[in-house]
């Protein structure tokens with residue numbers, strides 16, 4: 424199963440779609456590593472753990488947290504959702520070769536990089552940080568050099584929907600192993616920018632169908648379109664895995680079944696610090712019927 428942990432809300436980018444409303448203000452996760460470990464020890468089987476944010480690379484104790492998880496939890500694969508941009512010597516930079524090696528030594532196995540366009544200008548427009556496209560590409564090659572698997576998370580917007588297959592072609596050319604097509608959810612900053620970047624469900628599905636028509640040399644996965652493809656690799660079509668095969672822990676420790684509903688209080692399962700959180704989670708699962716929560 425997949426478990427996502429927000430470990431801070433700080434980010435150097437100001438992406439127009441950002442669901443977390445991440446900002447430059449330093450805000451780190453409010454729950455200790457020990458709570459993560461306690462939760463994960465209660466989960467049987469293989470666990471794909473993804474650290475997210477904000478930008479997880481800006482979390483002060485990233486290497487320590489990765490190491491704690493690597494050492495204390497069995498049957499896990501550690502990953503991150505990242506922009507590939509760190510703060511170093513007073514400016515935004517790519518991940519250095521040295522830091523990439525350190526992250527790999529701490530157990531990092533896979534990174535999903537957020538890419539919004541195959542065109543540098545369009546990507547930088549979306550992130551509102553000039554140079555972000557170049558830095559992202561440098562970070563990718565430095566992580567690949569130390570054996571970290573690199574994938575793309577690409578949200579479909581009005582800006583990229585007509586050239587989405589170019590993103591896949593770019594990914595193939597630079598050794599990316601998966602392009603995950605993400606549905607833009609109208610929350611966070613995306614709500615404010617909906618006129619500029621929002622797409623209808625129908626356009627979103629057209630992008631997916633066009634991508635699947637291609638002879639892809641890499642894996643294409645999708646979110647929020649379970650009638651076309653399962654939302655997670657090991658899941659069945661037409662069944663939403665949220666809350667069963669997937670949970671999402673926000674910065675303050677509150678747990679939701681999926682990132683797409685993290686702003687909806689009615690979907691809150693509980694808080695990671697609660698003694699009976701595993702029991703609450705189990706009870707939450709009994710209420711689910713496999714319908715998509717992100718409708």
Ligand code: SF4
Nearest residue numbers: 647654663681716717
């Ligand atoms: S709510 Fe379900 S279908 Fe929607 S994105 Fe989350 S896991 Fe996928």
